[in-house]
Amino acid sequence: MLIQKDYKFYAAHRNEELCDKCRNLHGHRYGVSCFFEVERQGALTTLFGDFDDKIEPHLKQNYDHGxxxxxxxxxxxxxxxxEQRTGExxxxxVFSAPTTVENLAHKLFGEITEMGFRMQRIEVRETDTSVVTYTHKDWLADxxxxxxxxxEPAPQEA
Incomplete structure (x- = not known):
């Protein structure tokens, strides 16, 4: 069975490798839909609040207005x-790769999985009309x- 939970946060970013408008510093209201695999053991699988108790504070602390x-x-x-000069x-x-919505989906998928949840997929909306669907298969491949x-390129095997 799947449970879907939706979240949102506001954040700035830029894609410094591009030569278009997205190279400029700008912001989005990101929408995140998480699809969790749960096992039914009676009338109730999981309380929705169990997801919110971990995910909402994580997004607020690490992503929102950042x-x-x-x-x-x-x-x-x-x-x-x-920051060092002014104390501000x-x-x-910080990402180890460009801050694309695809890489954001990868990062969020890993962080939420580390919280102990079994994610099937995550959908990240960068705008109202642009959505990336990122699956467990994508996460394993990445x-x-x-x-x-x-x-950084993957190390080559000898």
Whole structure:
């Protein structure tokens, strides 16, 4: 059986590797739909609040009104330098690859799975008309070959 839970958060990002409008710093109201595999053992499988108790605080603390940024983006070093010089702190969520919606789905899938939930898939809406559906199969493939994320290339086997 599947349980679907929906969440949202606001965050800034940029795709520094692109040569279009998305290279500029901008923000989105991200929508996240999580699809959990649960086992029915009687009338109730899982309380919806069990998901919310872990996922909502995680999104609020690590994503909401923060900035998603690739650790190799030159802007990241500039922001860190600003923090050190001024004492001002930003909510930076550092990625090891470009901050695409596909990579956001990969990151969220892993973080929510680490909370102990069995995810079948996650849908991440970057805009009202643009949605990425990311499955458990996608997550396994990306973990086998991190080069798929567009960060550092996967090491070659000898």
């Amino acid at each position: 900035m998603l940024i690739n650790g190799s983006d030159p802007l990241y070093a500039t922001l860190r330098d600003h 702190k930003f909510r930076l969520n 973990n086998r070959d991190p080069g798929r994320l567009g960060g």
